[in-house]
Amino acid sequence: MINVKNARYITSAVEPKDYPKDDRPHVVLVGKSNVGKSSFINCITNNKKLAHTSSQPGKTRTINFYLIDNKFYIVDLPGYGYAKVSKQEQLDWGDMIDRYLHETSNIAAIFHILDIRHPPTLLDKQMGAWLQFYQFPVVGIATKADKIGKSRWKSQMELIRRELGWSQFVPIIPFSSITTQGKNRIIELLDIYIENYYDR
Ligand SMILES: Nc1nc2c(ncn2[C@@H]2O[C@H](COP(=O)(O)OP(=O)(O)O)[C@@H](O)[C@H]2O)c(=O)[nH]1
Numbered sequence: 033m034i035n036v037k038n039a040r041y042i043t044s045a046v047e048p049k050d051y052p053k054d055d056r057p058h059v060v061l062v063g064k065s066n067v068g069k070s071s072f073i074n075c076i077t078n079n080k081k082l083a084h085t086s087s088q089p090g091k092t093r094t095i096n097f098y099l100i101d102n103k104f105y106i107v108d109l110p111g112y113g114y115a116k117v118s119k120q121e122q123l124d125w126g127d128m129i130d131r132y133l134h135e136t137s138n139i140a141a142i143f144h145i146l147d148i149r150h151p152p153t154l155l156d157k158q159m160g161a162w163l164q165f166y167q168f169p170v171v172g173i174a175t176k177a178d179k180i181g182k183s184r185w186k187s188q189m190e191l192i193r194r195e196l197g198w199s200q201f202v203p204i205i206p207f208s209s210i211t212t213q214g215k216n217r218i219i220e221l222l223d224i225y226i227e228n229y230y231d232r
């Protein structure tokens with residue numbers, strides 16, 4: 033059983049030659065810029081300083097690797113949908129993500145992070161279609177759950193499921209990095225995906 037007690041930043045990469053070379057599994061975070069990916073990492077690892085959070089969107093421009101329990105990596109992909117980047121930067125972004133997804137054979141799962149308050153954007157849907165194409169196991173994380181009443185969680189999550197075309201087999205976890213809602217379930221899921229990876 034993983035305990036996520038030991039988490040450390042390993043490296044940031046743009047090109048495949050800079051990815052970690054070992055074959056420990058990767059759990060990959062994707063989502064819009066500012067959706068709460070860095071906060072997710074800090075919450076799950078109990079370390080407020082591990083990943084840089086920012087109220088300023090569009091900050092992360094590299095693929096960041098964190099090693100957890102010496103057993104698997106959490107991979108923070110740069111967020112999409114930040115309006116104030118140039119066309120060229122958007123192309124570079126697409127390239128960076130495409131190469132990562134294409135050239136990484138040890139992806140155990142992809143955590144697609146969405147804001148529970150809003151319907152998925154066009155870019156969320158494009159990312160969803162991309163992940164479906166690659167046939168990665170996907171988990172939906174509906175974050176910022178503290179910002180709406182609990183009575184709305186279910187319908188918002190069903191909206192996300194419907195808009196992204198996810199079957200009932202795709203788990204969606206209501207999550208908040210502030211209240212830690214959903215954290216235990218996420219750690220259970222991480223454990224399952226990592227064990228499955230090592231068993232295959
Ligand atoms: N209320 C609330 N705010 C959050 C949550 N997660 C992230 N935020 C805030 O959203 C902003 C962006 O978060 P960050 O983790 O840097 O997003 P990233 O760009 O996806 O890495 C910051 O101001 C965070 O404090 C959450 O679960 N609840």
Ligand SMILES: [Mg+2]
Nearest residue numbers: 069070084092
């Ligand atoms: Mg970030």
